[in-house]
Amino acid sequence: MSQRNGDSSTMLDQLAPVEVAVTVNGVDHTTAIPPHRTLLDTLRDDLGLTGTKKCCADGECGACTVFLDGTLVNSCLVLGLEAAGHDVTTIEGLSMDGLTALQEEFLAAGAVQCGVCIPGQVMAAEDLLRANPAADATEIREAMSGNLCRCAGYERIVAAIQAAAGQRVEIR
Amino acid sequence: MVQYRRPRDVGEALQVLADANGSGRVLVGGTDLLVGVRRRPLEPLVLVDIKAAVDLPPAIEVTSEAMRFGPTATMSSIGADARAIEWFPALAASSRVVGSVAIRNRATLIGNICNASPAADTAPALLVYGASVTIAGPAGERTMPLSAFFLGPGSTACGPDELVVRVDVPIPSRGHRSAFERLTRRRGVDLATVNAAAGVSTDGVVTLGLGAVGPTPLVSGPSSPIDVSSPPAVADVVEQLITVATPISDVRAGEPYRRAMTAVLARRAIQRAVEVAS
Numbered sequence: 274m275s276q277r278n279g280d281s282s283t284m285l286d287q288l289a290p291v292e293v294a295v296t297v298n299g300v301d302h303t304t305a306i307p308p309h310r311t312l313l314d315t316l317r318d319d320l321g322l323t324g325t326k327k328c329c330a331d332g333e334c335g336a337c338t339v340f341l342d343g344t345l346v347n348s349c350l351v352l353g354l355e356a357a358g359h360d361v362t363t364i365e366g367l368s369m370d371g372l373t374a375l376q377e378e379f380l381a382a383g384a385v386q387c388g389v390c391i392p393g394q395v396m397a398a399e400d401l402l403r404a405n406p407a408a409d410a411t412e413i414r415e416a417m418s419g420n421l422c423r424c425a426g427y428e429r430i431v432a433a434i435q436a437a438a439g440q441r442v443e444i445r
Numbered sequence: 446m447v448q449y450r451r452p453r454d455v456g457e458a459l460q461v462l463a464d465a466n467g468s469g470r471v472l473v474g475g476t477d478l479l480v481g482v483r484r485r486p487l488e489p490l491v492l493v494d495i496k497a498a499v500d501l502p503p504a505i506e507v508t509s510e511a512m513r514f515g516p517t518a519t520m521s522s523i524g525a526d527a528r529a530i531e532w533f534p535a536l537a538a539s540s541r542v543v544g545s546v547a548i549r550n551r552a553t554l555i556g557n558i559c560n561a562s563p564a565a566d567t568a569p570a571l572l573v574y575g576a577s578v579t580i581a582g583p584a585g586e587r588t589m590p591l592s593a594f595f596l597g598p599g600s601t602a603c604g605p606d607e608l609v610v611r612v613d614v615p616i617p618s619r620g621h622r623s624a625f626e627r628l629t630r631r632r633g634v635d636l637a638t639v640n641a642a643a644g645v646s647t648d649g650v651v652t653l654g655l656g657a658v659g660p661t662p663l664v665s666g667p668s669s670p671i672d673v674s675s676p677p678a679v680a681d682v683v684e685q686l687i688t689v690a691t692p693i694s695d696v697r698a699g700e701p702y703r704r705a706m707t708a709v710l711a712r713r714a715i716q717r718a719v720e721v722a723s
Binding site for chain 2: 291308309311330331332333335338344345346347349350351352354355397400401415416418419420
């Protein structure tokens with residue numbers, strides 16, 4: 274049984290999983306999601322998209338950052354059911370055609386150590402550069418303040434994003 | 446024991462809240478609510494996601510007298526709104542420092558006040574601007590000043606079978622100046638140790654909003670007219686207005702430090718309001 278977005282009369286009265294449609298990285302999925310399950314767990318456990326990382330699951334660390342309808346969000350603070358009828362982009366969707374130039378800059382700068390925070394870092398950096406391709410170091414630090422790196426690779430992360438910003442400005 | 450409902454209009458949302466018999470919580474941004482759900486997974490809880498309700502007021506609307514914020518007005522949208530920045534610089538500034546980019550894209554103004562943290566960053570500014578809150582319930586709508594809405598930490602005048610549908614912020618008269626100041630332990634993703642908003646009218650009347658120094662966000666003033674260009678006059682009015690603060694010691698700061706910083710932030714907010722305008 275598939276439910277349309279917003280059709281609440283039969284939907285969601287129960288504690289049992291509810292089947293909903295959600296688009297992830299351009300692919301339409303129909304999946305049964307229990308009411309309490311976050312979008313983060315839906316992506317990882319139901320859809321097998323483990324690029325999005327689970328770290329604090331409390332909205333503090335940014336490891337689970339994805340785009341929801343093109344807007345940067347913490348997927349641990351969105352219910353799977355809230356994403357019904359919406360469009361999600363994860364790190365897998367960003368790099369469908371291989372690593373992006375931004376990801377290459379992360380590698381070149383040595384910004385990737387243990388790697389757990391990096392998918393979220395890349396999503397947040399991508400969001401910044403889409404809005405502000407010429408972002409300077411201060412703007413980068415401000416925009417990235419919701420993404421923690423326990424290896425403390427911040428200097429190199431900022432350097433990687435600055436390098437990518439330089440490229441995007443040149444392309445323009 | 447979590448249920449999720451997505452009502453199609455405000456009337457249905459109110460019905461779901463009534464049926465939930467006290468265990469309903471309105472879900473919009475979820476940045477506070479869903480953290481709470483994780484910590485208390487066994488309590489019965491009906492999450493009422495009103496984002497798909499067709500008759501919700503618009504996120505941001507301007508009337509001849511006020512800027513109106515609906516339940517879906519996010520921190521990001523307010524912080525970037527040119528009219529909000531012009532008319533309500535303290536509100537716009539406070540909207541831009543809550544959490545992180547991803548949090549601000551989701552967190553809402555109405556959620557911030559309904560969560561009723563004493564440290565809610567947007568509350569001091571809203572109080573300074575004389576914001577009012579409109580609550581929909583089984584008996585219709587009622588409107589009250591925001592200062593009467595906060596009852597205590599996590600507690601508001603919005604009942605379990607009601608929901609806040611609008612916050613109205615009156616457009617200030619020309620020449621009204623305002624600013625927001627905030628003290629945190631680190632720059633990003635932290636709750637305020639103390640926050641303050643100041644409003645200064647053209648004749649030098651000062652109103653202060655203070656956060657994290659009492660059981661609710663506080664408003665103090667309006668003062669008598671002062672010469673805001675005179676540091677001793679500003680110091681005097683700060684001393685007089687911050688007497689409403691009753692800070693406590695907690696994980697973010699001790700009481701004496703909080704008390705001292707309340708005066709510092711209040712003074713800075715007044716000075717910044719005046720400087721920005723001149």
